[in-house]
């Protein structure tokens with residue numbers, strides 16, 4: 001999750017996935033991907049993928065932290081890695097994987113203009129819901145839909161940084177943000193694991 005301070009405001013960088021990709025074509029996500037055996041840890045995976053996808057070199061990133069993992073629609077564990085990048089960074093999207101790169105003010109994930117929730121059946125079968133934001137980019141005159149796992153991580157990072165109550169409902173206890181997000185994650189992880197073992 002690349003963060004940038006531009007004109008005194010905090011922005012987060014997203015990518016639009018290429019239509020050529022088998023998985024989630026055209027959807028908005030963060031630079032990232034599957035770990036390789038040669039990656040030392042999730043930070044190494046994130047840095048390698050950011051270089052491959054948008055031409056961001058590890059020396060251009062100041063890694064800050066990892067966040068609580070999420071589980072995607074096929075049950076894969078996804079660990080967000082947060083890092084600062086310079087405001088001079090010029091993305092060079094790899095067209096095989098990324099069709100566009102754009103910035104959104106992080107505060108948009110606390111106080112959005114266009115927001116809705118979508119019903120969602122989790123991998124473990126539990127009925128749940130997802131955040132869905134539409135961001136109208138004033139400079140480029142385009143609209144982008146940021147939803148699902150990507151929106152989940154953007155909201156969580158905005159809550160950690162701004163410590164403000166958002167204008168929409170969240171599934172966290174704001175007074176115990178980290179522990180409540182860990183609890184949510186563990187419940188989902190256990191439920192998925194138990195679901196799988198029960199089929200044996």
Ligand SMILES: CCCCCC(=O)SCCNC(=O)CCNC(=O)[C@H](O)C(C)(C)COP(=O)(O)OP(=O)(O)OC[C@H]1O[C@@H](n2cnc3c(N)ncnc32)[C@H](O)[C@@H]1OP(=O)(O)O
Nearest residue numbers: 022023027029032033034072073076077078147148149150
């Ligand atoms: C809250 C839960 C909501 C769930 C629903 C949604 O979010 S849908 C909402 C909107 N969409 C999103 O938010 C996008 C979410 N997806 C992502 O952010 C990204 O897919 C990702 C960072 C998790 C992974 O990036 P990429 O798919 O570019 O990764 P990469 O090119 O390395 O993928 C190569 C192969 O490895 C798989 N792969 C990727 N990450 C993996 C992981 N953590 N564990 C296991 N497998 C993984 C890919 O599916 C792909 O399989 P194949 O070769 O078999 O294809």
